[in-house]
Amino acid sequence: MDIKIQVTNPTRRSVTVTIPAATVAASEKEVLKGFTREAALPGFRPGKAPEALVRQKYGKNIAEEISQRLLAQGYDRIKEEKSFTVYTLADVQKDESVQGADVVIRYEVDVLPEFKTPDWQSIKIAKEVVTVTDAEVAEHLQKLLQQRARFEKTEAAAAKGDYVRLSYTGTVDGQAVKEVDAEAGPLGSSESAWEEAGSESEVVAVPAIAKAIIGLKAGDTAKAEQAYGADATREALRGKTVQYALTVAEVRCKEIPAVDEAFCKSVGVKDEADLRDQLRKGITGTKEQAAETARREKALDAL
Secondary structure, eight states, rough: OOOOOOETTTTTEEEEEEEEEHHEEEHHHHHHHHHHOOOOOTTOOOTOOOOOHHHHHHHHHHHHHHHHHHHEEEEHHHHOOOOOOEEEEEEEEEOOOOTTEEEEEEEEEEEOOOOHHHHHHHHGOOOOOOOOHHHHHHHHHHHHHHTTTTEEEEOOOOOOOOOOEEEHHHHHHHHHHHHTTOOGGTTTEEEEEEEEOOOTTTOSHHHHHHHHTTTTTTTEEEEEEOOOOOOOOGGTTTTTTEEEEEEEEEEEEEEEEOOSSSHHTTTTTHHHHHHHHHHHHHHHHHHHHHHHHHEEEEHHOOO
16 A cells, blocks of 8 residues: 655645555455345345345445445554654545556545653742631631622612612603613613612613612612713713613612521531631632642743
């Protein structure tokens, strides 16, 4: 089996494999024998049908089977090549077969690039000593308490961080926003929306409303003014200032849970000391993982 290799680029080879006619004939004979053995033709017992009838009945299937065998044989020969290591087969083209002639197959294969291993044993990257302070533990405890906070209905005025249910409508240049832009959605109005008082999050639809509801109680009304820049999501509002009239329906204040027996039980610890210990372990693990990642990156940079 003849093989010719052309270097396309450092990671691609064009390989032409010529399979001798004798090998092709042997494959054809073996495939035909297999079809004859399994062929079910009227008037003949399995394995007894004439080859001519088998070819006539299963000619297309036989040709496909022979082609697949030859393609596989050629690819196996390429993988035996010592001058490169095949990573994957990118493409294959087979010339039209002629009875009694050699078969030529052209393969495009991706190969592993040549790589010289650097002197990695001489590289020494010190392992960082990880420490966790009491302040970090306290910060993570506060985050956990914030996550477990409950919002209870109150008649008191909304403070920053409380949630307020309200309705509002916006007008621009004397017209209702929804008349100017029917698809403005929450930028135009809402019959019932929950807003976090004083929130500066990017997901807040109208920041001016979130700011205006601080200090309001259920039943209060207020006004807010929002200026939209040239990059506003709604084209009709770009460069415009919208006046919002809002009415508060309900205020829910944030209640941070106490670190008591019930709370500790809910998070699966014995007491506050155990909770702080578990938080410290978690922070330590995160820091150690980050330090190890940084250490690996430094080692790669050194290589």
